[in-house]
Amino acid sequence: MKVEFYRHGLDEADIANVVTVLNSVFLSTGPVTAEFERKFANYTGLPHVVALNSCTAAMHMTLTALGVGPGDEVITSAMTFLASATSAQHAGATPVLVDVDPTTGCIDPAAVDAAVTPRTKAIIPVHLYGTMCDMTALRAIADKHGLFIVEDCAHCIEGERDGVRPGHLSDAACYSFYATKNLACGEGGAVATRSEELAKAIKMVSLHGMSKNAASRYHGAYQHWDMLRLGWKCNLDDIHSALLVSQIDRLDANWARRHEIYERYEKGFGTNPAVRRPRAAGKCAHHLYPIWVAPEQRDSVLHSLQQRGVGVAVNFRAIHLLAYFQDTFGYKRGDFPHAEAIGDSTISLPFYPKMRDDEVDYVVEQVLATVQGR
Numbered sequence: 001m002k003v004e005f006y007r008h009g010l011d012e013a014d015i016a017n018v019v020t021v022l023n024s025v026f027l028s029t030g031p032v033t034a035e036f037e038r039k040f041a042n043y044t045g046l047p048h049v050v051a052l053n054s055c056t057a058a059m060h061m062t063l064t065a066l067g068v069g070p071g072d073e074v075i076t077s078a079m080t081f082l083a084s085a086t087s088a089q090h091a092g093a094t095p096v097l098v099d100v101d102p103t104t105g106c107i108d109p110a111a112v113d114a115a116v117t118p119r120t121k122a123i124i125p126v127h128l129y130g131t132m133c134d135m136t137a138l139r140a141i142a143d144k145h146g147l148f149i150v151e152d153c154a155h156c157i158e159g160e161r162d163g164v165r166p167g168h169l170s171d172a173a174c175y176s177f178y179a180t181k182n183l184a185c186g187e188g189g190a191v192a193t194r195s196e197e198l199a200k201a202i203k204m205v206s207l208h209g210m211s212k213n214a215a216s217r218y219h220g221a222y223q224h225w226d227m228l229r230l231g232w233k234c235n236l237d238d239i240h241s242a243l244l245v246s247q248i249d250r251l252d253a254n255w256a257r258r259h260e261i262y263e264r265y266e267k268g269f270g271t272n273p274a275v276r277r278p279r280a281a282g283k284c285a286h287h288l289y290p291i292w293v294a295p296e297q298r299d300s301v302l303h304s305l306q307q308r309g310v311g312v313a314v315n316f317r318a319i320h321l322l323a324y325f326q327d328t329f330g331y332k333r334g335d336f337p338h339a340e341a342i343g344d345s346t347i348s349l350p351f352y353p354k355m356r357d358d359e360v361d362y363v364v365e366q367v368l369a370t371v372q373g374r
């Protein structure tokens with residue numbers, strides 16, 4: 001048997017929506033993107049959404065629009081994809097990494113508090129695998145020190161913890177619609193926020209700092225535009241938005257299917273100490289299904305699973321140990337022991353709504369055989 005690491009769930013309706021855009025006059029950011037923004041805002045329970053071309057850009061634009069830049073520090077997790085840190089650098093700020101809760105892999109609020117300096121301007125919590133960080137604790141820390149919170153929700157559209165959803169206790173929630181994410185269009189992203197002013201500022205900096213966007217330049221009587229500040233170019237176009245609009249309606253059904261798969265995996269692995277898993281905290285968005293094996297076994301288990309036809313990935317090795325972060329900021333092994341322990345032991349298993357039960361069972365069998373050296 002061969003079980004792919006990921007198979008997308010695009011259907012004929014999603015594809016037909018793209019064809020409709022291709023047969024229309026307007027290809028870039030226009031009515032379909034606006035429709036997506038309204039629908040996604042409705043799903044998140046937040047009034048304003050700005051669609052962009054990646055989550056990396058979403059975090060960069062949000063920090064820039066909030067006025068975070070050179071001389072400022074932004075605290076984020078050592079256990080994440082590198083973009084949580086580099087987006088702060090794109091804004092001109094310095095990322096400051098901190099350790100995580102060893103049971104969830106999410107940023108440790110006490111470590112955040114300890115890392116605050118007079119230069120700290122923002123926190124980027126990362127809802128790892130789909131499990132939300134402790135936003136209540138982070139909100140209290142942000143209030144105490146006067147910090148912004150910009151959430152990295154690349155894994156977490158559907159999550160909730162302590163009654164809190166992404167973006168509800170922060171300045172903004174940044175999402176990814178990269179090919180393998182829970183809502184996917186190849187490359188895409190968005191910011192959701194309660195602040196109309198912030199949404200407007202993000203729109204402006206994401207379109208060259210221009211006073212008018214393309215759609216409004218072409219509708220009605222021609223209006224001249226101005227350039228108000230230096231901006232970037234990372235708007236989402238109607239072609240990509242068309243792939244997203246109808247998928248929003250399936251988010252909850254897809255989550256429910258991933259939850260079934262999650263429970264089947266959990267039952268299959270039980271309390272086996274050789275296959276540890278992160279602790280669930282609240283409603284996990286179920287983006288990834290990681291197992292934590294013995295660090296000295298990790299790479300051999302990884303390769304053996306590949307040979308047995310099981311698609312695998314590593315999300316993630318601790319980012320402070322990547323060459324660039326060591327070279328640039330002087331980080332070294334030992335700095336963040338919990339993030340390192342997770343990064344050295346983690347393996348992501350196939351996990352998507354299209355997976356069949358017999359595929360889940362096959363993966364469980366192969367993992368158990370591999371960790372036992374069979």
Ligand SMILES: *Cc1c(COP(=O)(O)O)cnc(C)c1O
Pocket residue numbers: 053054055056057080081083084126152154155175176177178188189
């Ligand atoms: C995928 C991912 C990102 C980056 O998303 P893009 O849309 O590719 O920029 C950021 N953070 C985490 C945790 C991710 O998994």
